[in-house]
Amino acid sequence: MNGDAGAALNTGALGTTALSDAGVLDGDALDNTTEIVSRSDAGVVKPLLGDPLSNRERTTLEDRFARADSPWDEFIDALLATAHARGFSLNLRSLTVDVILTDPEPDATMSRFGSADDLRALYLALHVADVLRELDLRIEREWEELGPLQEPFRAQAAEPDVRMEPLPYFRRIRTKMHQQGTPDPMRYWREIETDVKIFGVRVRNGVHRELVRRLKAATEKSPSDLTSLNKDASLNEDTTVVGFQPRTIKDKEQLSNHAWGLAIDVDAPWNAYITQRGVMDVIKRHTTDHVDLSKDPIDDRLGARQDREAVLERRYETLKKASYELKVWLAEVEPMEGKLFDAVQRAADELQLAKGTKDQARITQAQLTYEQARKDYEADKGVADYTYLRTHLSGEDLMNWTREGFLNLPLDVIKMIKFKEGVSWGGEYERIKDFMHFELAPSQVPDASR
Ligand SMILES: [Zn+2]
Structure with a gap:
């Protein structure tokens, strides 16, 4: 524990703000909490507190919060689980301690804690809240890092059946990625190439480097050029190829492989x-x-x-x-x-x-x-x-x-992509048909951490 009490003071202060956000603590509690924790330096409280989070506890909590649909709702359960794993029970009423914490007399405050467990629970709660706060910050940093890829998120968030602010929408997709086996989606999103042409057509929203590599290989082997695909069509529209789309499969909860940047839709109006x-x-x-x-x-x-x-x-x-x-x-x-x-x-x-x-x-x-x-x-x-x-x-x-x-897709294009490059075609799905759609599974991407 030695020098940790000072560190606990800082993270504790952050945690208290987070706790009050969650309605667990009153916002005024901050100064008094500082008082309580700082008293650990004097050796009064310190023996009661227990250790700050171990790496293992932290990792477990991070994982739990990152896959939760609403992390703050998960907070109390996560706290209980952590306390339980440490072998002490936790009386939640002791955490709604606004009366105690706003007490002008610190000594009286101390005496009004019901038990050592109460104080340890509070101390633990501050650290657990910090994990959640750090996750919030990490998600904000990732959002900034997306750069031009923010645009597809904004577009999906504005869809009539979604209508969310872009950042919470990004968070929702990130959570779903985690739930579906990709705890670090940035590993895929960083690999999305935004300025790329396939079969002579620019891919809207970009597409994952691995799919680009395979499709480019197919293009070299195939004389087909999709730009001429609609020459005979009665509507002379340009052929379109759409790649990255951070969204679920239509009418389902499950994410589309477009969300990993691992799918393209070719010429959607005609397929x-x-x-x-x-x-x-x-x-x-x-x-x-x-x-x-x-x-x-x-x-x-x-x-x-x-x-x-x-x-x-x-x-x-x-x-x-x-x-x-x-x-x-x-x-x-x-x-x-x-x-x-x-x-x-x-x-x-x-x-x-x-x-x-x-x-x-x-x-x-x-x-x-x-x-x-x-x-x-x-x-x-x-x-x-x-x-x-x-x-x-x-x-x-x-x-x-x-x-x-x-x-309207030509057979040689389908054959080339499928057989030479191992990409699946939605026209061969069993129960539905998605003729415009070609995809790789996330597991087909080499070296990506899952
Ligand atoms: Zn598709």
């Missing part, structure tokens, strides 16, 4: 992300092979026997054909749906007019016409499927699918 069972059912009904996107369109047993590249070729062919057939069907059903829908609208208008005339014969006729128009509209299965898509997809997706289908 769909399909997760809804009902949408998959519509696609199944309107493709000749009845392709079910909730499964692998290629029999897995074939995969075991055949060359994996040949399986990918067949899978791609099946998907591409389905994409084309869906596009053709959408182009047909869209005007049909429009026609039947207009008929219902016209009949409804006429019925309204008829009611105004009080001409009973005309009203009856209009009613019949209206009911028939509705029946015709509802009876058409194709139209019902189209209506389903219209209500379950974004307007942009439906328009894009109608013009170009849901898959």
